[in-house]
Amino acid sequence: MHGRERRKRSTRRALRSAVLELGLERGWAEVRVEEVAERAGVSARTFFNYFETKEDAALLDLFVVPDDELAALEGPAPRLWHALTELFTADVERLGGDGADVPRFMELQRRNPGLQARQMGVFTLFEGRLSSAIAARLPDDRDGRLRAGLMSGACITAVRVGLQAWTAGGWQGPPGADVRDAFGLLAPAFAR
Amino acid sequence: MHGRERRKRSTRRALRSAVLELGLERGWAEVRVEEVAERAGVSARTFFNYFETKEDAALLDLFVVPDDELAALEGPAPRLWHALTELFTADVERLGGDGADVPRFMELQRRNPGLQARQMGVFTLFEGRLSSAIAARLPDDRDGRLRAGLMSGACITAVRVGLQAWTAGGWQGPPGADVRDAFGLLAPAFAR
DNA sequence: CCCCAACATTGCACTGCCTGCAAGTTGCGT
DNA sequence: ACGCAACTTGCAGGCAGTGCAATGTTGGGG
Structure with missing residues (x-):
């Protein structure tokens, strides 16, 4: 029951990590979603299954209060x-x-x-x-x-x-x- | 010395007005820059000479303090x-x-x-x-x-x-x- | 072990925002 | 009237983001 969920978390972390790396190393304006996805080992389309916008991947998950x-x-x-x-x-x-x-x-x-x-x-x-x-x-x-x-x-x-x-x-x-x-x-x- | 400036203000107001009208009458997601511009009597390209993004036209000019x-x-x-x-x-x-x-x-x-x-x-x-x-x-x-x-x-x-x-x-x-x-x-x- | 149903990933086509550039137009000062 | 500067416009193109349909993957029940 956990395998899927673990994998999703891992992909999500990989995307976050990739977006931070690229953003810091070459400036936010020069970051392409396609590259972020590639660095995380998924397709560009998949990026948008995880985050609604390019920015969202670079934001802190604060104020997540049930x-x-x-x-x-x-x-x-x-x-x-x-x-x-x-x-x-x-x-x-x-x-x-x-x-x-x-x-x-x-x-x-x-x-x-x-x-x-x-x-x-x-x-x-x-x-x-x-x-x-x-x-x-x-x-x-x-x-x-x-x-x-x-x-x-x-x-x-x-x-x-x-x-x-x-x-x-x-x-x-x-x-x-x-x-x-x-x-x-x-x-x-x-x-x- | 004022003709140009007056005209620019007028265009700006027209664009704001158009964006509000369209936004309220059909929902923000359905507003096309092209239509906004048309309603204000300018080209779509000109819209972006006045506002950096579509949203900006719909925002209040608050906190403009020299x-x-x-x-x-x-x-x-x-x-x-x-x-x-x-x-x-x-x-x-x-x-x-x-x-x-x-x-x-x-x-x-x-x-x-x-x-x-x-x-x-x-x-x-x-x-x-x-x-x-x-x-x-x-x-x-x-x-x-x-x-x-x-x-x-x-x-x-x-x-x-x-x-x-x-x-x-x-x-x-x-x-x-x-x-x-x-x-x-x-x-x-x-x-x- | 196998199958299947649910879920996840992907490619593709498409819309629409936004930009740079170069050409045209307009108004203003001299 | 002339020339300059400011403004507008069209065009071409990059890129974000979305719906859809096909394909792959996984975990669980038999």
Whole structure:
């Protein structure tokens, strides 16, 4: 029951790896999907069975949080912020787990603003879900909805800035620490 | 000295208008650049003289702040946050000025997450500049840099959430009011 | 061990975005 | 009226991404 799945993971990793290598060695604009596929030992058509766009292969799988974890969040605001801190620092720590070469992702994105932009776009898609989950724990008035939106946006910002700080610091220690600090600095905004 | 410039603005508006119309009436995926151009009375090639991508024509020109305005910002943190509030509420108010049909932009983006993502990407590109400008007013240590990143990220979030609230409220009154409220709610995080 | 049904990979043809270039057109200053 | 610079346009072509149908592969039940 596992053989297929293992093979798919392996191919996916190979494609990610290939896209990072090529992107770093010759610049993102010069990367052809065909070459990426070739280096990973599959056809170009197969690349698009794994990733919807060329960019997607070069993005971090952050904010992959199942619905039930969002549903498990609890209010009110200060406690909620604490829960979000734990949830997303854990999400960031998980990144290194699947052998994703995070520093290389960060470096490629740093060199290529377009990729950074795309990554943010993907994050934003998650923000809709997050915002709804948070809003369900706050009063259903204008102020509550505004706070929910700000809280979810602040989560994305905290993770992103935390990762940047970790990168700027030469990837010392676990990234979770920097992310946690970022959440901590924003906490006063959600203290009540 | 003005004829050319006026004509360019007019063409640009026509293209924006056409892209909004077509996007709303038949769905973003079904919009062809060729048709947009035709409806605006120019060639498809000319479309790309005005916008780098099809999406760009459907995005709001937010965060267009010249370097000298960024350079004019003053610290320390609480005063800085106040200055940013003024700067970006003004930027949002300016939106309606050039006849940009903001509600239709918002509606098109609401219906099309991909566009929303792209818009966020563009915002993020500005964040680099903003972050540098802010960092110059804060201590140049790890904490200062972290705060600078969070502050600039928070600005983007505040503007975005403010605009969403304004949209959710049926575009009552000036959008600046909602954006200002959003900045206000985040202020406690930057009180020192 | 074998077969088969589900799944994965691939080639192919096609659409549409986007770009560089070179030729044409238009408006502006002198 | 002239010449220059800015703008527009058509054309050719590269490349991303998609639907489809054919082919290969795998794991499980008999």
